[in-house]
Amino acid sequence: MAAEISIDLVKTFPGRPPIRARIAYPVEASTVLILFGPSGSGKTTILRSVAGLEWPEQGSIQFVSRTWLDTASGVRVAPQDRHIGYMAQDYALFPTYTVAGNIGYGLHHLSALDRNKRVDEMVELFQLRGLETAKPRELSGGQQQRVALARAVAPRPLLLLLDEPLSALDAPTRVRLRDELRSLLKQLALPSIIVTHDWTEALTLGDVMAVINAGNVLQVGAPIEVFSRPHNADVARVVGIETVVKGRVVGSSDGMVQVSVNGTRLTAVEGESTGRDVFVCIRSEDVVLERGQATASSARNHLAGTVVSATVLGALAQVTIDCGFPLVAMVTRSTVEEFGLSSGVPVVAAIKAGSVHLVSRQGE
Known part of the structure; x- marks a missing residue:
């Protein structure tokens, strides 16, 4: 039975329009929400608020039966207690750690035996066999992306958050890994929220899409519906493709x-x-x-x-x-x-x- 993710928040910054986001949608095991819009529209702020890395002045964030934020009731669940996997735009890999060390970083709650087993599972799933002892500087962009994803997924989070997961890659690699990422997300059966400003990524990766501009959520729906039937001229300008x-x-x-x-x-x-x-x-x-x-x-x-x-x-x-x-x-x-x-x-x-x-x- 499908549950729901609900985001309703207000976040302000000096000299910028406030972020006013209201998004609610049913979520199943592999549902992917796309936060779509131009640079500076507020996408990453919304993502970081869900992760607990930003604190909105007003609002609430609920995931299924869990309330992570409710400013009216004083509920503010810390990031580490939300059980979320988060991958930053630049991957943020630890340069002195090996591939195995990066993947296992968030697994200190496990015994050494179970930690090694989980790392091995991630190495196999993300096609990193033979690279376990390599450092990030020795990896290609695509390999670094897989390591960052493996690290985010290894603790078995309730929700996976990805900030522009393909933007750091060159164009040919980005095209190749787009479908690969979609397959991985379906295989993981893990609900995800992805920030992107790329319409091909939105169509390829998303089940639900929220169009965001100047801090406001303009439309929420299936990506093909949003692109082909924008609610108004503002949405049409943001998505840029009418057919x-x-x-x-x-x-x-x-x-x-x-x-x-x-x-x-x-x-x-x-x-x-x-x-x-x-x-x-x-x-x-x-x-x-x-x-x-x-x-x-x-x-x-x-x-x-x-x-x-x-x-x-x-x-x-x-x-x-x-x-x-x-x-x-x-x-x-x-x-x-x-x-x-x-x-x-x-x-x-x-x-x-x-x-x-x-x-x-x-x-x-």
């Missing part, structure tokens, strides 16, 4: 991938391996609308559809098209007037293959 739909890779050739979305075919540039099931992500400014027969252009995708709605936003307009799936385009106000864009008008949406971004949704 997110589920698709399936049905073929590839000459460096291109063919994807089917509700029977509509799209061509994308072949990148890192994503598997068959993907999220298809398209920014509205990358969609060009055409009237009548598709014109000759460098765009690989010309999708026939009809206008669902056209909303004028000053000099620009947001147009939603039904082309077998809902597609959002951002055009000028003059284009709306010139093409007579209104509900039911037929159009062709041109999209370059390089503007169709595919994100793996394996492990759903």
Whole structure:
């Protein structure tokens, strides 16, 4: 039976907008909450408050039946008594400790025999065999990440907190480890909260997502729902991607991938391996609308559809098209007037293959 995590807090800092966070969601064994937003939005402050490393002036934090903070009742549970695993953005490994020493650091409550056994389990789980005596400086970025995760998980916490877990890695390693981290979290069956400003990580890792900006929680929901149906313009600006739909890779050739979305075919540039099931992500400014027969252009995708709605936003307009799936385009106000864009008008949406971004949704 699903329980709940509830976060309701106010935290102030001199010269900055206050953090006002209210998030509540059902949590099961492997539920991952994403705290998503730009730098300085308050994501890490919320995470550190859950960990007990920041003390909000007002509010409460509850995990299932445990109350970790309730300022009205004077409840303030110390970090070490919350049984939380925490991984900082820079990993914070002890430079003079070995891999085994770092993993075993939080296991002093165990006997030497049980501590060694637990460390060995973590070494096996996180694919660190043969590196037990290495120091952090001798490890790659990906290996350091696994050691930091192993150290956070080794004490068998109730909740795992990860602050930008992939940001310290180079781009190719980040792409490779994204799916690996998702698989590990599912395998651990450990509820987690992850801070990120990267939309691909949010889609790949998250079950629930809270969009945060200027200290406020703007929307909470499943990542694909938040990206594809932002509650308002503020959320749309933060997430930056208006079209997110589920698709399936049905073929590839000459460096291109063919994807089917509700029977509509799209061509994308072949990148890192994503598997068959993907999220298809398209920014509205990358969609060009055409009237009548598709014109000759460098765009690989010309999708026939009809206008669902056209909303004028000053000099620009947001147009939603039904082309077998809902597609959002951002055009000028003059284009709306010139093409007579209104509900039911037929159009062709041109999209370059390089503007169709595919994100793996394996492990759903």
